[in-house]
Structures are given as C-alpha cells and as structure tokens.
Amino acid sequence: MHAKLERLAAAGIQLLPANGIASHYVFERGGFIALVEKTEAGFGAIGGAGVLTGKGMAVLVWRAGTPYLVARGYEQTATPEQVEQLRSFSTDLSAALAA
Secondary structure, three states, rough: HHHHHHHHHHHHOOOOOOOOOOOOEEEEEEHHHHEEEOOEEEEEEOOOEEHHHHHHHEEEEEEEEOOEEEOOEEEEOOOOOOOOOHHHHHHHHHHHHOO
C-alpha cells in the first residue's frame, strides 16, 4: 500500500476528500478525476476517468469522431489537449495502483 501511495504522489495524483462516498476513493490530477473502489486490501477496480465540473464528473464521449465532455446538464467539446491529459491521467493512475 505504501509503494502505491508513493507512486501516486510521484505521478502528481492526489486523494480528494470524498464526503458521502463510503465505497470509493476519489483521485485527482489537473482537474481530472477517477473513482477507485475501496476494498479490504486497499484499492480495487478503477472507474472511468473524467473532468471535475460544477455539474459533477464529465466523461469523455465520442460523437461522429468529435470528443465531448458530458455530464448531466453539461456538455463541452473536448480539446485534443484535454483528451491526451485524460488518457495520461488514466494510464498513470492505473500504473500507480498496479499490484
């Protein structure tokens, strides 16, 4: 567990307070977030990553080849930089939490 926390810190990923969410951890880097299941062993399954907005978490959705960040009551075209940063965050989070 300690090694995973060190890898998260080295990747610039932080654990956010998750008031009201007892079943998952919330990890963040640069406005991108992902939920990670809490298990007896520590960290479980990693959910899809998204962008934290005033309307909640917006996930990446592709429509006719165009990327959008979508949440309930929120939609914005995603920039190529946002798509790359989101993918990089997901990859780094998965690597940090790998066994």
